[in-house]
Amino acid sequence: MKKIRIGIVGCGYISSIYMENCRKFDHLDLLACADIDEQRAAAQAKKYNIPRVYSVGELLSDPEIDLVINLTIPKAHATVCIQALEAGKHVYTEKPLAVTREEGELILKTARAKKLLVGSAPDTFLGAGIQTAIQLIENGEIGNPIGASAFMINRGHEHWHPDPAFYYEAGGGPMFDMGPYYLSALVSMLGPIRRIAGSARISYPERVITSEPKAGSKIPVSTPTHISGIIDFSSGAVGTITTSFDAFGGTSLPPIEVYGSEGTLLVPDPNTFGGPVRIRKKDEKEFIDVPLSYGYSQNSRGLGVADMAQALLTGNSNHRANGHLAYHVLEAMHGFHDSSKNETYYNMQSTCDKPASLPIEQKLS
CATH class of the missing domain: 3.40.50.720 (NAD(P)-binding Rossmann-like Domain)
Incomplete structure (x- = not known):
């Protein structure tokens, strides 16, 4: 082979x-x-x-x-x-x-x-959880997608990471660290982004490391650590997103929800590959769990590499976690910061194809 x-x-x-x-x-x-x-x-x-x-x-x-x-x-x-x-x-x-x-x-x-x-990366959107969510959307189970919300809120990395300083430099912060997971998942479900509005702030100009081996060291912060934004997708759907390193203790907010004309979809944490996936139709009283339709529900980082390698072996350049998607997400992350700084919408200059969903029977090995 x-x-x-x-x-x-x-x-x-x-x-x-x-x-x-x-x-x-x-x-x-x-x-x-x-x-x-x-x-x-x-x-x-x-x-x-x-x-x-x-x-x-x-x-x-x-x-x-x-x-x-x-x-x-x-x-x-x-x-x-x-x-x-x-x-x-x-x-x-x-x-x-x-x-x-x-x-x-x-x-x-x-x-x-x-x-x-x-x-x-990220390739988590190729995992069982989000691929199942994509299948439900594409099969019309929630009707026409109207909007989405996404939340990534925690206290930052200085309390656990052995060398966390780069998370507070340019290219770091909650948007650049965790935003790729959420935005890649949203684009994989709802397609490319047309324009963005955002508000961002540096809440603490300095962070103190509490993890070893650098406990007690101070980190100057040069990138926003709390960002909230609005996303207008080219499809017409409207999304909201908040990413933060400034909250202490857990929150009850969901990772991602997608709202459609016929129902609401609860999407799992896009930093994971598994579930749960839950759906509530407009005439139903409760959410129900949806069995995962795909493989790769465990930590499968490298799945995007496997998909890319398979594309190389078959002569097909349309691998899913590709550079055009990654650049579109990169531009969007800057767009939130630019919008906040300039106090205006940021109009996206790039676009990308919505990644093809994995065939249910496909195994990348």
């Missing part, structure tokens, strides 16, 4: 689940890993039985590697993606695609010039 040969750049916290899951897909062959911290790369290689430990330059120059998974911090995403593309590798990056729109555009431009594919 022909396989797509994989190299991972960035061996930090998120790399473990990618390394574990790459082994679950028969058409992926994880050959190498690299990190600026060579000891960290070596430790991950040993743990996950990865045969080659490289510097970043060595990995990118290895002719046997077809696709690079970029798991660096956000401000390095564009640099590593472009280096990989220039080296003739397809690339799949952790979210967001890049920090700036200009960087995102350059990634896509470079990929076009090199005739290579770009993919980007």
Whole structure:
């Protein structure tokens, strides 16, 4: 069986689940890993039985590697993606695609010039939960979609992450950290975005780390930490979204709800792959649970890589967690900040195709 040969750049916290899951897909062959911290790369290689430990330059120059998974911090995403593309590798990056729109555009431009594919997390919308929700919408179970609401509200990462400073730099904050999950899910269900309105603030100019090993250190905050926005979709549906690192304690707000002319759909947390999915028709008194119609209900990060690799093997460039979707989401996230700053609507300059839903019988392995 022909396989797509994989190299991972960035061996930090998120790399473990990618390394574990790459082994679950028969058409992926994880050959190498690299990190600026060579000891960290070596430790991950040993743990996950990865045969080659490289510097970043060595990995990118290895002719046997077809696709690079970029798991660096956000401000390095564009640099590593472009280096990989220039080296003739397809690339799949952790979210967001890049920090700036200009960087995102350059990634896509470079990929076009090199005739290579770009993919980007999140791929959670390919999981059983959201794919089931998409199926219900496409089958008309809630009628014509009218609107949606999304909430991601918590206290920030300084209380648990070992090195949380980058979450409060440009390219971080709740919108850029968690917004990709919510916006990718909304676009996968309701299609591309036409315009945005937003209000944003930095609630605390400084955060104190309470997690180890940097407990007591202070982080200057340079990106908004509480953002609320309105989304006008090209389909006519209207959405609202709030992302925050400024709330202490849990909330009772749902992750995502979609409202239709014939019913309401409760969509699971888009940072997960499973359920529950619940629906209430307009003539019914209660929500009911909907059985998940698809596989991949566990933590399946790397599913987007598997879909991208399958596209490469079949000659089909229409993989789902693709660069155009990721750029559209990147522009939207900036749009909330721009709208707040300029006190006006932000009109989207990009669009994307609504990702094709997975066939129920499809297995990406």
